[in-house]
Amino acid sequence: MQNRNISDIIEKYLKSILAESQKIEIKRSEIAEQFDVVPSQINYVIKTRFTIQNGYVVESKRGGGGYIRIAKVNLIDDTDVLDQLIDLIGESITTGKALQIIQSLYEDKLLTQKEANLVLATMDRTTLNFADKRMENAVRARILVSVLNRLRFAD
């Protein structure tokens, strides 16, 4: 609505540019000024919304002429990315990160919306319902890895 948080707005802005051009290069301080936030908030936005789980790769450089580059990666072309994701999941994953990964799979058309929603339902917090959060995250990790591996094989 009208009072969304500024991080979401910055995210949306950056993604609108990325929808056109696959890759962008920004100056942290400029974006910060444009949206009237402290520069480190840009790092927050990137760290929470432009990770490899989200299907983005980020690189940067400090010093004069410094920049932050954000590029969209594609899970279909790049089988490495699936492996990377499985690696990254390891033996534990939270609902939030899992959601990011499922969303990326949907965006890259590896899952339909219905498939994505079904998979999300299986690993929801209330579904797993463990008192011990470590166990919950461990089971979720196994489920998600299982799904990713299932996607390697075409039906």
Place this chain on the structure above:
Amino acid sequence: MQNRNISDIIEKYLKSILAESQKIEIKRSEIAEQFDVVPSQINYVIKTRFTIQNGYVVESKRGGGGYIRIAKVNLIDDTDVLDQLIDLIGESITTGKALQIIQSLYEDKLLTQKEANLVLATMDRTTLNFADKRMENAVRARILVSVLNRLRFAD
């Protein structure tokens, strides 16, 4: 009848908005203040009156700019079949019985082949990987029930 409790009044208010717009986004604290109740009462109202059985899906976010969204969804016709299956599953189910249920869902065209395979992958014995078989069957039951509930409405 005119002196209903406040939960009913809040329910009616929210549903009157939903009658117009299919989906609303509220700020918990604002609604609580508007009706002069503690914020957690909003959770109570949602939990008791905006369930999936009633055709509502709820999502929320905490933190700055947080919200609660309630959407009205279109329930499919065979909800009573789903109810029966959920009843049948109870709190525990083996891989074999789960497979049977998923196969019947496929035959009834509630799941495609790929969807069925994905769901099976999530509740496979090696995926869940519990030493304690009772726990394994309990988790599988929760996962399968969650899937069935997700099938109550279209995307």
Place this chain on the structure above:
DNA sequence: ATAATAATAGTCAATATTAGTCAAAGTTGG
């Protein structure tokens, strides 16, 4: 060349801003 300075971006922890959970206490209809 080297050192000093300027111009970037990164990290991290404190604080703020929401919503969720749970159980105790209160209320009500049968």
Place this chain on the structure above:
DNA sequence: CCAACTTTGACTAATATTGACTATTATTAT
């Protein structure tokens, strides 16, 4: 009176915002 439902609030969890401090790279002065 009892069981079910409602109300309340203390505690918890998730997410966002801010700023002080750090790290890296480029440019300028010596």
